[in-house]
Amino acid sequence: MISGTEIKTIPVIRTPRDMQEWSRAKRKEGRTIGCAPTMGALHEGHLSLIRRSASECDETIVTIFVNPTQFAPGEDLEKYPRNEESDLILAGEAGATIAYCPSAEVMYTPDASTWVIEDNMTGIMCGESRPTHFRGVTTVVAKLFNACLPDRAYFGQKDYQQLLVIKRMVSDLDFPVEIVSCPIVRERDGLAMSSRNKYLSADERSDAVILKNALDAACDAVNKGERNPRELERIARTLIETVRTSGIDYVEVRDAEDLSVVDEIDRPVVLALAVLFGETRLIDNVIIYPAKESM
Amino acid sequence: MISGTEIKTIPVIRTPRDMQEWSRAKRKEGRTIGCAPTMGALHEGHLSLIRRSASECDETIVTIFVNPTQFAPGEDLEKYPRNEESDLILAGEAGATIAYCPSAEVMYTPDASTWVIEDNMTGIMCGESRPTHFRGVTTVVAKLFNACLPDRAYFGQKDYQQLLVIKRMVSDLDFPVEIVSCPIVRERDGLAMSSRNKYLSADERSDAVILKNALDAACDAVNKGERNPRELERIARTLIETVRTSGIDYVEVRDAEDLSVVDEIDRPVVLALAVLFGETRLIDNVIIYPAKESM
Numbered sequence: 001m002i003s004g005t006e007i008k009t010i011p012v013i014r015t016p017r018d019m020q021e022w023s024r025a026k027r028k029e030g031r032t033i034g035c036a037p038t039m040g041a042l043h044e045g046h047l048s049l050i051r052r053s054a055s056e057c058d059e060t061i062v063t064i065f066v067n068p069t070q071f072a073p074g075e076d077l078e079k080y081p082r083n084e085e086s087d088l089i090l091a092g093e094a095g096a097t098i099a100y101c102p103s104a105e106v107m108y109t110p111d112a113s114t115w116v117i118e119d120n121m122t123g124i125m126c127g128e129s130r131p132t133h134f135r136g137v138t139t140v141v142a143k144l145f146n147a148c149l150p151d152r153a154y155f156g157q158k159d160y161q162q163l164l165v166i167k168r169m170v171s172d173l174d175f176p177v178e179i180v181s182c183p184i185v186r187e188r189d190g191l192a193m194s195s196r197n198k199y200l201s202a203d204e205r206s207d208a209v210i211l212k213n214a215l216d217a218a219c220d221a222v223n224k225g226e227r228n229p230r231e232l233e234r235i236a237r238t239l240i241e242t243v244r245t246s247g248i249d250y251v252e253v254r255d256a257e258d259l260s261v262v263d264e265i266d267r268p269v270v271l272a273l274a275v276l277f278g279e280t281r282l283i284d285n286v287i288i289y290p291a292k293e294s295m
Numbered sequence: 296m297i298s299g300t301e302i303k304t305i306p307v308i309r310t311p312r313d314m315q316e317w318s319r320a321k322r323k324e325g326r327t328i329g330c331a332p333t334m335g336a337l338h339e340g341h342l343s344l345i346r347r348s349a350s351e352c353d354e355t356i357v358t359i360f361v362n363p364t365q366f367a368p369g370e371d372l373e374k375y376p377r378n379e380e381s382d383l384i385l386a387g388e389a390g391a392t393i394a395y396c397p398s399a400e401v402m403y404t405p406d407a408s409t410w411v412i413e414d415n416m417t418g419i420m421c422g423e424s425r426p427t428h429f430r431g432v433t434t435v436v437a438k439l440f441n442a443c444l445p446d447r448a449y450f451g452q453k454d455y456q457q458l459l460v461i462k463r464m465v466s467d468l469d470f471p472v473e474i475v476s477c478p479i480v481r482e483r484d485g486l487a488m489s490s491r492n493k494y495l496s497a498d499e500r501s502d503a504v505i506l507k508n509a510l511d512a513a514c515d516a517v518n519k520g521e522r523n524p525r526e527l528e529r530i531a532r533t534l535i536e537t538v539r540t541s542g543i544d545y546v547e548v549r550d551a552e553d554l555s556v557v558d559e560i561d562r563p564v565v566l567a568l569a570v571l572f573g574e575t576r577l578i579d580n581v582i583i584y585p586a587k588e589s590m
Contacts, residue, residue, distance in 0.1 A: 016469040016471075020469075020471045024322070024471075027319070027322065027323065028322065028323055028325065030323065109466075109467075111415070111553070112466075112467045113413055113414040113415035113416070113463060113467065114411065114412070114413045114414070114433070114463055114464045114467035114468055115411070115412050115414065116409065116410070116411050116412075116437075116468070117409070117410050117411075117412060118408055118409045119408040119409070119410065120406070120408035121408070138409070139468070142437075142468050143467075143468055143469045146468055146469040146470050146471060147469050147471075149471070168408060168409060169409045171404075171407075172404075172407045172408065172409035172438075173409055173411070173434070173437050173438055173441055174311040174315075174438045174441040174442050175441050176311075176315040176319075176441060176442075176444070258406070
């Protein structure tokens with residue numbers, strides 16, 4: 001056997017009950033469990049979560065589930081990229097020891113009627129244009145946690161609002177899970193990695209680099225002393241408007257802890273944005289830590 | 296030491312983190328965990344849950360928490376009976392090995408914003424007069440499960456709608472918990488045990504026996520061939536109206552599985568009711584299994 005040509009595959013579990021049984025057996029052996037929830041179409045962003053988990057936990061579960069309840073009618077549920085086979089190879093190479101890949105039918109029975117909702121941070125930003133998105137996210141993440149029973153779960157900062165909402169849920173509902181947030185992984189030219197980047201035409205792809213430039217320009221302004229969040233939003237928006245987009249969904253500066261409105265940048269803030277290129281909606285953000293004023 | 300005078304006390308845990316640590320250690324030893332969630336003021340109904348758990352599980356957690364989020368303003372949150380010391384003795388005698396007694400401050404931080412909601416069965420019956428009640432119940436039960444990490448949880452059938460809502464939540468959110476439903480425990484004269492029975496005056500207490508009589512009368516009618524649910528409701532209501540109440544909240548026959556409306560008793564149904572005696576709202580119910588018609 002030539003190990004160089006060996007393809008590392010990982011076992012796949014498809015029901016919550018089997019997943020729970022696996023995790024409980026591992027826990028009984030004293031092994032710690034990390035979990036990286038994904039919708040598949042794995043890219044370096046996802047793989048960074050899996051690698052981080054593999055470095056910190058004895059076992060790493062990658063979950064692959066294109067969750068219908070976080071898509072609204074008319075969104076890209078049907079065309080969302082799916083390739084389980086290559087995802088499993090990539091996840092295994094990155095250090096995942098097992099995959100949880102339930103079907104939509106297993107996850108949602110026709111009479112399902114329970115939701116996990118977060119009330120405070122989900123009506124703004126992405127929640128404004130996608131009003132049912134976050135209850136889909138919180139509900140499915142609660143289900144994934146109950147199936148995988150992880151010690152730690154790894155989420156990317158690219159979906160920053162999602163990250164905060166999930167942290168809130170974990171704290172409010174006493175889930176025994178530590179949420180680990182991982183940095184945004186970017187293409188060489190700065191575009192944040194996303195499974196949706198595949199939708200972009202060549203022109204859209206090169207235009208989309210403006211998002212990172214807009215975030216950088218805002219950071220520069222803060223470094224030069226700007227403390228007005230509305231001015232940062234204006235700087236970013238103006239730059240984005242130099243390319244052809246199908247619309248800016250939002251560009252907002254908010255408190256980095258709880259997404260509350262800030263009128264002055266006197267604490268860590270997030271500059272977050274969502275912009276349409278063709279039919280593709282991309283999000284990105286940066287956390288800005290203002291330097292302490294000298295006394 | 297004279298064992299006859301020995302009072303059996305059980306340890307008390309007051310935070311989710313400590314509770315999780317305890318449960319995870321027990322699970323690692325291979326011990327099974329049962330949980331009996333209560334609001335304290337333990338009576339024979341609660342004790343029957345604890346005894347059942349103690350007979351089926353290696354460890355039994357009794358949770359004692361008067362959950363503010365399932366009371367509406369103006370309800371009896373403040374006057375709800377509390378006596379932790381005697382509850383702990385009773386629970387220990389019934390077989391509980393530990394108690395989880397968090398404070399309201401530990402359970403709900405001021406910025407808590409996550410709810411578990413059930414959409415289908417919570418707008419009717421008790422949910423109609425208590426519109427925020429069930430989201431309080433589902434949320435706190437999710438929290439208690441995440442803290443106690445039980446294999447099984449024991450609930451009384453007296454709160455029948457609550458029982459179904461919790462079963463639904465467990466199924467929808469993939470909680471790794473088996474819900475065990477336990478029969479209603481009654482006083483000698485038939486009144487269903489309830490912590491709220493303490494509120495009743497002597498007259499109200501004797502009038503309240505009518506609830507069990509009303510349920511029995513409806514069962515008798517079904518045994519004699521009655522198949523019209525509206526007629527059962529009329530029979531029960533008419534009997535209740537022979538005593539002095541402060542109002543009948545509802546008397547309803549519904550499908551015993553999902554609380555859907557039934558027009559004919561051709562499957563198991565629940566006859567459930569809520570009636571006010573003075574300021575005290577009492578609930579009761581019976582499951583009616585119609586005999587198979589002879590062919």
